[in-house]
Amino acid sequence: MQSRAMAMAALLELLTDQPVIVCNGFPSREAYNIADRPTHFYMIGSMGLASAIGLGVALAKPNKQVVIFDGDGNVLMGMGTLATVGALRPKNFIHVVFDNEVYGSTGNQPTISNVVPLEKVAKAAGYVNVERVREREDLVYEFKDMLKKDGPSMLLVKVNEMVEDVGRVMLDPPDITKRFMKAIE
Numbered sequence: 001m002q003s004r005a006m007a008m009a010a011l012l013e014l015l016t017d018q019p020v021i022v023c024n025g026f027p028s029r030e031a032y033n034i035a036d037r038p039t040h041f042y043m044i045g046s047m048g049l050a051s052a053i054g055l056g057v058a059l060a061k062p063n064k065q066v067v068i069f070d071g072d073g074n075v076l077m078g079m080g081t082l083a084t085v086g087a088l089r090p091k092n093f094i095h096v097v098f099d100n101e102v103y104g105s106t107g108n109q110p111t112i113s114n115v116v117p118l119e120k121v122a123k124a125a126g127y128v129n130v131e132r133v134r135e136r137e138d139l140v141y142e143f144k145d146m147l148k149k150d151g152p153s154m155l156l157v158k159v160n161e162m163v164e165d166v167g168r169v170m171l172d173p174p175d176i177t178k179r180f181m182k183a184i185e
Contacts, residue, residue: 001134003162004098005030008069010136011096011143019057019184020067023050023074025105026163027098031069033166038183042169042176048077051095055081058090061184065092065147072099072113079121086126091150095122096143100159108161119156129153 004027012020012035021041022031028042041057043050054068075082075097085093097118102108123130129149131142139157146153171179 001158001160002136002139004071004100004157004159005034005163005166006136007098007139007157007159009034010140011067011069014140014143014147015067017183018065018067019054019061019180020069021050021054021057022069023047023071025071026166027069027071028169029166030163032169032171038179041180042171044169044173044176048074048081050074051078051081051085054095055085055088055090055093057184058093059088062090062092064184065094066090067094067096070095070097071104072097072101072118073103073111075118076111076113076116082122082125082127085152086122089126089128090152093152094143094146095127095152095154097154097156098159099156100161102161104161104163119154122154122156127152127154130156132156132158134158 022028024043024047050070058066099113101114119130119132133139
């Protein structure tokens with residue numbers, strides 16, 4: 001099993017100018033460290049809302065493929081968004097969930113994702129394409145496949161608890177917002 005940062009780096013290599021909404025905590029910090037781009041919207045302290053913001057972007061920009069980098073704890077906190085995504089069925093919505101079974105940013109307290117299979121919840125809610133992967137080769141293959149298909153899609157990626165030693169996102173939230181909005185015009 002790979003780290004979230006390794007999995008994230010593999011996916012970011014496959015993306016160009018797609019809007020990417022990254023959940024709060026270490027995922028935003030890791031994405032910022034790996035490949036900061038104006039098309040990346042980093043959540044700073046708003047847990048559970050990355051998929052809701054991604055949904056809004058997907059609906060507002062139907063000709064752009066929107067990618068959400070989320071965590072299992074974030075998805076569990078915003079479970080209602082899965083149902084809304086399933087009901088609205090945005091074709092341009094790819095929800096990547098890095099599942100390490102812990103709330104990593106607050107001290108590795110366990111989540112319940114080992115008992116509640118989030119990819120099955122997404123499928124039941126109406127996501128069209130749903131896959132669960134562990135290995136890098138499968139991750140890359142399934143993500144490339146989802147980039148070609150109409151969604152909504154969820155790629156659940158099992159990762160270990162290892163966190164990269166990265167600093168904070170060195171942009172203020174208003175600057176992240178302005179930069180992102182300009183980049184996806």
